[in-house]
Amino acid sequence: MTFSIVARDPQTGWLGMATSSKALAAGATPECIKLGVGAIASQAFANPYLAIDGLRLLEDGLPAERVIERVIESDAGRDLRQVGIVDHEGRIAAYTGERCIPWAGHVLGGGYICLGNILVGEDVVKAMATAYERSSGEPLYERLMRALEAGQEAGGDRRGRQAAGVRVLAEEEYLLCDLRVDDHPDPIAELRRILELFKERTAQSSRTRPRRDNFTPDWEALVRRRDTTERELDDIREALAHEGAGEEARA
Amino acid sequence: MTFSIAARDPQTGWLGVATSSKALSVGGLVPYVELGVGAIASQSFVNPYLGLDGLRLLADGMPAERAIERLIQGDPGRDVRQLGIVDKEGRAAAYTGAKCIAWAGHQLGGGYICLGNMLANENVVPAMATAFERSGGDALYERLMLTLEAGEEAGGDRRGRQGAAIYIIGDEEYAVCDLRVDDHPDPVAELRRILGVYVREAVPFQAVSPKRDDFTPNWEMVMRVRDAMEDSLSEKEAVKES
Numbered sequence: 001m002t003f004s005i006v007a008r009d010p011q012t013g014w015l016g017m018a019t020s021s022k023a024l025a026a027g028a029t030p031e032c033i034k035l036g037v038g039a040i041a042s043q044a045f046a047n048p049y050l051a052i053d054g055l056r057l058l059e060d061g062l063p064a065e066r067v068i069e070r071v072i073e074s075d076a077g078r079d080l081r082q083v084g085i086v087d088h089e090g091r092i093a094a095y096t097g098e099r100c101i102p103w104a105g106h107v108l109g110g111g112y113i114c115l116g117n118i119l120v121g122e123d124v125v126k127a128m129a130t131a132y133e134r135s136s137g138e139p140l141y142e143r144l145m146r147a148l149e150a151g152q153e154a155g156g157d158r159r160g161r162q163a164a165g166v167r168v169l170a171e172e173e174y175l176l177c178d179l180r181v182d183d184h185p186d187p188i189a190e191l192r193r194i195l196e197l198f199k200e201r202t203a204q205s206s207r208t209r210p211r212r213d214n215f216t217p218d219w220e221a222l223v224r225r226r227d228t229t230e231r232e233l234d235d236i237r238e239a240l241a242h243e244g245a246g247e248e249a250r251a
Numbered sequence: 252m253t254f255s256i257a258a259r260d261p262q263t264g265w266l267g268v269a270t271s272s273k274a275l276s277v278g279g280l281v282p283y284v285e286l287g288v289g290a291i292a293s294q295s296f297v298n299p300y301l302g303l304d305g306l307r308l309l310a311d312g313m314p315a316e317r318a319i320e321r322l323i324q325g326d327p328g329r330d331v332r333q334l335g336i337v338d339k340e341g342r343a344a345a346y347t348g349a350k351c352i353a354w355a356g357h358q359l360g361g362g363y364i365c366l367g368n369m370l371a372n373e374n375v376v377p378a379m380a381t382a383f384e385r386s387g388g389d390a391l392y393e394r395l396m397l398t399l400e401a402g403e404e405a406g407g408d409r410r411g412r413q414g415a416a417i418y419i420i421g422d423e424e425y426a427v428c429d430l431r432v433d434d435h436p437d438p439v440a441e442l443r444r445i446l447g448v449y450v451r452e453a454v455p456f457q458a459v460s461p462k463r464d465d466f467t468p469n470w471e472m473v474m475r476v477r478d479a480m481e482d483s484l485s486e487k488e489a490v491k492e493s
Contacts, residue, residue, distance in 0.1 A: 024445075024452050028429040045473055047461040048425035077467040080477060101481045118484070158484055174299035178279030180431040183445050194434050197275050210298040216328040222296060226331055230352050233369065233409050 001101070002026060002043045002082075003116030003124055003156060005132060005147045008090040009140040010111055014176070015039045015086065016168035018144035020191075022118075022157045025182040027165015035173050038064070038087035044100045044117045045080040054085060064093035082106075084113040103158075109133065114147065120155030127154035141168045141177045145195050152188045164191040172211060176202070252352070252410070253333075254367035254375055254402040255281055255292040256383060259341040260391040261362055265427070266290040266337065267419035269395035271439050273369075273408045278416025278431035286424050287339055289315065295333035295351045295368045298326055305336060315344035333357070335364040354409075360384065365398065371406030378405035391419055392428045396446055403439040415442040423462060 002021035008014070017039050019026055032051035033039040038058045042051040050071040057067045064085040072078045072095055079099040086092050090111035096104050104117035107125045114128040131150035135143040144166050152161070163180075164187035170176035179194050181187040208222040216222070253272035259265070268282035268290050283291040283302030289309040293302040301322045308318040315336040323329045323346055330350040337343045341362035347355050355368035358380045365379040382401030386394040395417050403412075414431075415438035421427030430445050432438040459469045459476075467473070 024448055025430055028426065028431075045477065047466050048423075049461055049463065049466060052424055075466045077461070077470065077473070080473065099477065101477065101484070118480075158488075159480075172299070173303055175279060179276055180278070180433055182431055183448050194275070197434055201275055210300055210328070212300065215298050215300060215326045219328065222328075222331070226296065226350065226352065229369075229410075233352065237409075 001116075001118040001157065001159070003114070003119055003128065003148075003151045004041045004043060004084065005112060005114045005128055005144055006039050006041045006084045006086045006092075007112035007132065007140065007144065008039070008086045008088065009143070010090060011137075012140065012170070013088070014140045014168055014170045015088065016140045016144050016166070016177075017041055018148050018164070018166040019043070020148050020152065020156065020161070020164040020188055022159040022162045024163060025180070026163040027167070027180040027182070033167060033169050033175070034059070035169055036088050038085060039169070040086075041084040041113075041115065042081065043115070044082040044097060044104070045077065047075055047077060047081055050075060050081060050083050054083070058085070058087050063087070064091045068093045068095045082115055082117050084115045086111065086113065114151075116151070116157075118158050120158050123154045124151045124156060127151060139168075141166055141179075141195060141198070144168070145192060148188050149192065161185065161187055164188050166191060166195065172209070252369040252408065253277060253281065253294045254365070254370060254379065254399075254407060255294060255335065256363060256365045256379055256395060256398045257282075257290040257292045257335045257337045257343075258363035258383065258391070258395065259290065259337045259339070260394075261341060263391065263421070264339070265391045265419055265421045266339070267391050267395055267417065267428070268292050269399050269415075269417045270294070271399050271403065271407065271412070271415040271442075273410040273413045275413060276431070276433040277414035278418065278433070282416065282418040284418055284420045284426075285310065286420050286422075289336060289338040290420075291337075292335040292364075292366060293332070294366070295348060295355070296328065296331040298328060298332055301326060301332060301334055305334070309336070309338050314338060314340075315342045319344045319346050333366055333368050335366040337362060337364060365402075367402070367408075369409045371409050375402050375405045375407060378402060392417055392446060392449070395419070396443060399439050400443065407439075412436065412438050415439050417442065417446070423460070427457070 004019035040051040079097040094106040100117040106115035114125040127150040128147040132147040165180040168177040207218040255270035270281040315338040330348040343364040345357040351368040357366035379402040419428040
């Protein structure tokens with residue numbers, strides 16, 4: 001059904017997850033990552049409440065391993081669920097229900113988990129882990145993207161392809177990176193294309209992005225950008241009006 | 252930059268936001284929605300904290316109108332922000348900063364608010380409101396889609412097109428509908444296509460979606476789907492191998 005990675009970048013403390021699946025809008029479920037708490041992937045025949053409740057338990061200070069036990073205990077559908085947790089200190093835990101459709105399972109790494117079900121084989125999650133390890137030093141969104149690409153390269157989902165998403169929470173309470181491809185014949189390649197657009201945008205806006213302790217950093221730069229945009233739009237409108245007037249004159 | 256609607260469906264109490272913009276991944280920037288709390292669209296030169304803090308104020312019981320005042324007071328960048336809020340009672344309020352790029356403004360209706368900035372003309376927002384009003388009785392996702400289509404039809408964003416999204420919280424703490432088009436030459440039409448896929452592929456499974464008070468509704472059906480899926484995969488792969 002799905003292959004995913006959940007990770008904490010040890011250098012920056014950023015939290016992130018990436019996923020791909022033969023399921024519409026598989027990159028959704030924004031409620032499963034929280035600043036200073038952790039990130040949780042809930043998949044297979046997914047129960048979103050395992051991620052929602054899991055984050056609350058993590059926030060209460062329960063270690064990742066105990067959180068998994070507790071949420072699995074609470075769910076009568078546990079045999080069909082798959083869950084991966086990384087907390088804000090990089091502690092990890094994962095669970096794959098025994099009736100998840102093969103191949104299903106997970107690989108635990110230092111500060112990350114690769115997990116999947118209905119995959120062509122175990123190689124998918126192993127390839128993801130290798131790609132993640134090898135890209136150390138790159139920004140987390142790039143590392144997660146490479147893990148997805150490696151998973152697809154290794155065969156991915158037995159049922160085919162449809163959707164992908166990557167999400168990274170950095171220093172603020174809102175996501176730094178939140179990119180989705182909901183329904184596409186080659187979702188991971190499309191996600192890569194969108195990630196490259198994101199990199200351009202984030203380079204432009206990183207200094208003016210609102211922070212919890214300062215909603216208007218580098219405000220003059222933002223006002224300049226606003227004024228330039230307004231001028232450009234007015235120029236276009238004038239040019240169009242002029243053209244229109246010219247055509248009328250000719251008519 | 253953006254045209255959006257935040258709305259509460261009076262029949263179901265569902266809360267949603269739909270948006271389109273010449274901005275990458277607009278669906279990740281504008282909507283903030285929470286069960287039993289409200290729906291917020293935060294846009295123009297976006298401050299995501301207005302959405303996050305707004306939901307907290309609404310959760311504390313503050314009405315939409317007061318929440319907007321508080322949020323705007325707390326943001327020195329207020330002149331370039333735009334906000335629309337619908338609370339869980341369907342009270343709506345909006346704010347458009349004085350330096351939002353023209354055309355910029357909003358229109359309040361019963362249980363909804365349409366708002367936009369850098370729009371092609373002053374007809375975009377009223378066209379959206381009319382489409383929402385006229386579609387009463389349809390599912391909320393359909394009403395939000397029709398609203399975006401009417402906005403696009405009336406001229407949409409002055410700068411062009413790129414992204415679109417619908418986000419709806421229904422009866423559960425997770426979204427019942429969360430669809431995105433992050434970068435596409437015709438994002439509203441593409442979102443309409445994806446909404447069709449949602450209606451075909453996702454809506455039929457809502458009967459088995461986990462609920463807060465029952466994680467395994469219609470479980471026998473889930474197990475049947477699971478077993479049928481496994482059998483059909485094995486058959487297909489056997490055919491391929493032979």
